Amino acid sequence: MSAVGKIHSLQSLGTLDGPGVRYVVFMQGCNLRCKCCHNPDTWEMSGSTEYTAAEIFDKAVRFREYFGNDGGITISGGEPLLQAEFCTELFALCKQNGINTCLDTSGSILNENVKKLLAVTDRVLLDIKYMSNELYEQNVGCTLDKVMEFLQYLNEQNKPTTIRQVIIPTKNDNTENIEFLNQTAKKYNCIDKIELLPFRKVCQTKYDALKIDFPFGNLPEGANEKITELKSKLGKIAK
Numbered sequence: 001m002s003a004v005g006k007i008h009s010l011q012s013l014g015t016l017d018g019p020g021v022r023y024v025v026f027m028q029g030c031n032l033r034c035k036c037c038h039n040p041d042t043w044e045m046s047g048s049t050e051y052t053a054a055e056i057f058d059k060a061v062r063f064r065e066y067f068g069n070d071g072g073i074t075i076s077g078g079e080p081l082l083q084a085e086f087c088t089e090l091f092a093l094c095k096q097n098g099i100n101t102c103l104d105t106s107g108s109i110l111n112e113n114v115k116k117l118l119a120v121t122d123r124v125l126l127d128i129k130y131m132s133n134e135l136y137e138q139n140v141g142c143t144l145d146k147v148m149e150f151l152q153y154l155n156e157q158n159k160p161t162t163i164r165q166v167i168i169p170t171k172n173d174n175t176e177n178i179e180f181l182n183q184t185a186k187k188y189n190c191i192d193k194i195e196l197l198p199f200r201k202v203c204q205t206k207y208d209a210l211k212i213d214f215p216f217g218n219l220p221e222g223a224n225e226k227i228t229e230l231k232s233k234l235g236k237i238a239k
Contacts, residue, residue, distance in 0.1 A: 005056065005086035006048035008041070008078055012063055018102035018125060020071030023060035025090070027078040032106055034129065035139045035215035036168055038203040042078035053089035064099065072100025081105055084113040091120040107150035108142045123160045126151060130172055131180035139171065155188040162193040167222050167230060169199065178233045185235055196231055198222030
């Protein structure tokens with residue numbers, strides 16, 4: 001029996017979620033409560049649309065001609081690892097048909113189902129949010145140790161990995177954080193790219209609609225000049 005996935009939304013020609021042009025599947029549900037989250041509407045499993053893996057694959061494959069050599073299908077969220085069985089089935093279909101697969105995740109869950117998913121994943125976009133357990137516990141709802149355990153497994157599997165981090169003023173926009181990313185990239189050979197993304201508050205309307213507080217709504221948005229400065233301090237794999 002095919003796994004059924006709870007899907008938040010679909011994007012047909014994404015260019016920001018992995019290499020090349022990609023069909024992006026945003027999964028519903030998240031186990032974390034990041035204070036910088038741009039998609040609070042993905043937290044709960046309710047309010048989603050259900051699809052089988054085959055149904056999603058049939059939608060995505062229509063755009064195959066746009067993928068080129070580098071593009072393919074990305075699963076994002078929410079947190080895809082909560083629905084690892086569905087994601088595995090979808091990525092297995094992709095692999096059978098020669099389509100590149102990319103997983104966008106916080107890396108906070110590692111179990112046998114997740115390991116099966118990683119076996120059919122070509123690249124992982126791993127969101128490392130902060131440089132300490134303390135900051136993770138204050139602002140995310142898990143520990144950095146969990147994420148590093150996930151990264152260690154990716155390294156053991158030689159899984160190509162892009163580290164992504166949203167740069168948040170007063171939280172992680174400092175040289176010490178960049179040095180942590182540099183040292184992490186040196187330690188784990190699977191990391192071949194680091195992306196720094198500016199903190200934005202366009203999500204405020206979602207929080208307002210849901211009638212919940214945006215914890216980082218009082219912080220300024222990230223300045224492009226600051227992002228450029230921090231990128232200059234990264235190693236050669238910065239983007």
